[in-house]
Amino acid sequence: MRKIRSILFIVVSCSFLNTQAQQSKRLNNNWEFLREDLGGIWEAVRPVKPGSSESVPVWEKVNLPHCFNATDAVDPDVNYYEGPGWYRTNLKIDNPYNKGRTLLHFEGAGQKTQVYVYDKKVGQHIGGYDEWTVDITDAVAEFKKDSVFNGRFEGKVPIAIRCDNSRDLEMIPSDLSDFNIYGGIYRYLNLVYTPQLSFDKVFALAEVDAAGKQGVLKISSRFYNPNNIKNVKVGIKITDPNGKIIGESQKQFTPLNLNQELENLTVKKPMLWSPSSPFLYTVEVSVSQNGEQAFYTEKVGFRNFEFVKKGPFMLNGKRLLLRGTHRHEDHAGVGAAMTEDMIRKEMLMMKDMGVNFIRLAHYQQSRIVLNLCDSLGIMVWEEIPWCRGGLGGDIYQAQAKRMLTNMIEQHYNHPAVIIWGLGNENDWPNDFATFDEEKIRMFMSELNDLSHKLDPTRMTAIRRCDFCKDIVDVYSPSIWAGWYRGIYTEYKEIAQKEFDSVDRFIHMEWGGDSHAGRHSENPDAALSKVKASGTGDERAGDASLFGGSARVSKDGDWSESYICNLIDWHLKEQETMPWLTGSAYWPFKDFSTPVRPDNPVPYVNQKGVIERDFTKKEAYYVFQSYWTDKLMAHIYGHSWPVRWGDAGEARMVKVYSNATEAELFVNGISQGVRKRNSQDFPAAGLRWMVNYKEGENDLKVVAKKGKETVTDEITQQYQTAKWGKPAKLTLSKIKDTDGKITIEVKLLDANNVLCLDAKNVIEIGLTGDGKLIDDQGTSSGSRKVELYNGRAVISLLTNGGKSVASVKTEGIKTVFLNL
Known part of the structure; x- marks a missing residue:
């Protein structure tokens, strides 16, 4: 507990949602929001009747979680909002506990937050990603004493919260970071009632030898005890994954220490946690005093892991290849304010792709994510947002240490966590006038020491800062073979x-951008312009689409076809690298970023294997074909409606599958059976050279593994007509269902032939009663977007009326469509 100015300013870091006896309620509804600053707190809490002339400024009704930048982060015409915003509500507060405490528990809010009860400031927090709690007990009691004020609010308590994501060089992360620094109460906010004595934190450390013969479970706690109660009873119950009680005790503590060791239990032959069998034990702790109890429940797992020096990664005594990806907290239409259902869907999609490892980039993420990683069997590298920009002063460094401490303490019990990340791309200057490598090394050493002091059981790691690679336990260099540098065949x-070059190596971040829906008949053409690099690192300016040496990121077609080949090559090579600990593809899902306004979807990093709205790209299935056991088969090109070439020209058809063999049928005629061989690039040998007929072609694959069979089918057009210079746009309605219309843009030449390689930037507009479903940061949800194979689509809501849609591109006549 720390005090700020007075007893009303108590702020503690805790995990109250793990408790059972304490009453907790998510405060999702009945909020109002203002995206600007106020002249003072009185403007937020003064009692004014709705609709009166004094109701200024005008507030917007919202639900939590809520993000300032739900849509403007990917609006092609504006800079995303960075500044203050206010939330307000009136709460019914009735704590049932005698002398109990009333708390507001924030699971995350960005980036500087202040909390008010009526006109009293009761707490504040700096940092957008760790959890924190404000004790509002005394402020609520003081407000309720004033019968006049209390009566005006009909017995409810006015709460106001100011969030601020303004640019600030003395905060992490840097605004140079390749992601938006979101504002708002974008994770869940909870009203919590506790007895006067409760738990701040329970630390449960489950350790086991590599053979799995004997485990030890050490349990300690930190209490929230503002009244300094000294004589208490603590109960402990531990159950195994089958629900069997394996340990139970009752202990008296007089006096009670703030930090108290509770239990040290030996567990013979524990059920081991792993990606294939994520067994979890349950730890239940209770504390009793004056007839009231507080409970705390945690899940833990026994696992033994090792990054072998100059060797692979070992889990529970056996080599395991870490098959990973990365996650940003970002989604279409909501920004960082993802609901629990959205998060669960995303994590299940990762698991279904075969992921067993994830780097949570580049900041502490929601407890929901960590709980899902535990239960799904996904190992975690989680890191603090010291990302790019150099090193700030004392305030900056204190925040970094505080965020590292909070991250480790709040996620200490999760068996999924194996690495604490200390930074990312810390060799990237520009936030400050000076860039001092030695000072960065000194601070990195301080963070490394702090991490090991707080948790000696996990590894420390950083990505891309060569002058610090000897400090941390595990190091990831920058290897972007075939994208920012060189060609992908250099990867191994x-x-x-x-x-x-290091004792313990892991490969974080590889891959490249793909514009969803764009495909190529010659995807590797750009490689002829690119020289082998010998390093594969991304260098200053390589992320730019302009200038510099030839590289696929600048000179390639950004097609799904190319990225599938790049991924395919990396995955087949990783199967022949017995020393490799693992890698993580960057990232799982496209995400918004302020530093990429010129991308095909403006302000979106398009390297994901799914889009921001969960739409799968073709690359998703490449990973599945290497990483999953459940039988699958996917013909490449589900989002490729029209292929092209000469009449009679053979075209390659690829099938991504984990089957042992597959047979392809084109227009009902067998093209033969192929055997899968992971080293037969591309598509592990499951490829056919096919003669398409002009017009419509039906493709079907039948894939087998043992007695199991799976099929996949698509229909593609084949165009032999050659196109000339783009000359005209067309706009047509292709779907109309329940008040939602989808329209399609096409770019044709003077002879009305579809220009299948056209990448023009088009802008779609709408006038009338309807509303475009845009600012989604997806290829089909952006009003300004590069064409994919001469076409683009977007949807709109009619709102029961009429509208006129328009589309324009430079040098071509604008066209309109009545809807």
Whole structure:
């Protein structure tokens, strides 16, 4: 507990939602929001009748979680909002406990937050990603004493919260970071009632030897005890994954320490936690005093892991290849304010793709994510947002240490966590006038020491800061073979060289951008312009689409076809690298970023294997074909409606599958059976050269593994007509269902032939009663977007009326469509 100015300013870091006896309620509804600042707190809490002339400024009704930047982060015409915003509500507060405490528990809010009960400031927090709690007990009691004020609010208590994501060089993360620094109460906010004595935190450390013969479970706690109660009874119950009680005790503590060791239990032959069998034990702790109890429940797992020096990764005594990806807290239409259902869907999609490891980039993420990683069997690298920009002063460094401490303490019990990340791309300057490598090394060492002091059982790691790679336990260099540098066939050679340069190596971040819906008949053409790099690192300016040496990121077609080949090559090579600990593809889902306004979808990093709205790209199935056991087969090109070439010209058809063999049928005629061989690139040998007929073609694959069979089918058009210079746009309605219309843009030449390689930037407008479903940051949800194979689609809501849609591009006549 720390005090700020007075007893009303008590702020503690805790995990109250793990408790059972304490009453907790998510405060999702009945909020109002103002995206600007106020002249003072009185403007937020003064009692004014709705609709009166004094109701200024005008507030917007919202639900939590809520993000300032739900849509403007990907609005092609504006900079996303960075500044203050206010939330307000009136709460019915009746704590049932005698002398109990009333708390507001924030699971995350960005980036500087202040909390008010009526006109009294009761707490504040700096940092957008860790959890924190404000004790509002005394302020509520003081407000309720004033019968006049209390009566005006009909017995409810006015709460106002100010969030601020303004640019601030003395905060992390840097605004140079390749992601938006969101504002708002974008994770769940909870009203919590506790007895006067409760738990702040329970630390449960489950350790086991590599053979799995004997485990030890150490339990300690930190209490929330503002009244300094000294004589208490603590109960402990531990159950195994089958619900069997394996340990139970009652202990008296007089006096009670703030930090108290509770239990040290030996567990013989524990059920081991792993990606294939994520067994979880349950720890239940209670504390009793004056007839009241507080409970705390945690899940823990026994697992033994090791990054072998100059060797692979071992889990429970056996080699395991870490098959990973990355996650940003970002989604279409909501920004960072993802609901629990959205988060669950995303994590299940990762698991279904075969992921067993994830780097949570580049900040502490929601407790919901960590709980799902525990239960799904996904190992975690979680890191603080010291990302790019250099190193600030004392305030900056204190925040970094505080966020590291909070992250480790709040997620200490999760068996999924194996690495605490200390930073990302810390060799990237520009936030400050000076860039001092030695000072960065000194601070990195301080963070490394702090991490090991707080948790000696996990590894520390950083990505891309070569002058600090000797400080941390595990290091990831920058290897972007085939994207920012070089060609993808260099991957194994470069990785081996980097592996030899450190004691413990892992490969974070690889891949490249793909514009969903764009495909190519010759995807590797750009490689002819690119020289082998020997390093594969991304360098200053390589993320730019302009200038510099030839590289696929600048000179390639950004097609799904190319990225599937790049991923395919990496995955087949990783199967032949016995020394490799693992890698993580960057990232799982496209996300918004302020530093990429010129991308095909403006302000979106398009390297994901799914789009921001969960739409799968073709690359998703490449991973599935290597990483999953459940039989699957996917013909490449579900989002490729029209292929092209000469009449009679053979075209490659690829099938991504984990089957042992597959047979392709085109227009009902067998093209033969192919055997899968992961080293037969591309598509592990499941490819056919096919003669398409002009017009419509039906493709079907039948894939087998043992007695199991699975099929997949698509229909594609084949165009032999050659196109000339783009000359005209067309706009047509292709779907109309329940008040939602989808329209399609096409770019044709003077002879009305579809220009299948056209990448023009188009802008779609709408006038009338309807509303475009845009600012989604997806290829089909952006009013300004690059065409994919000469076409683009977007949807709109009619709102029961009429509208006129328009589309324009530079140098071509604008066209209109009545709807």
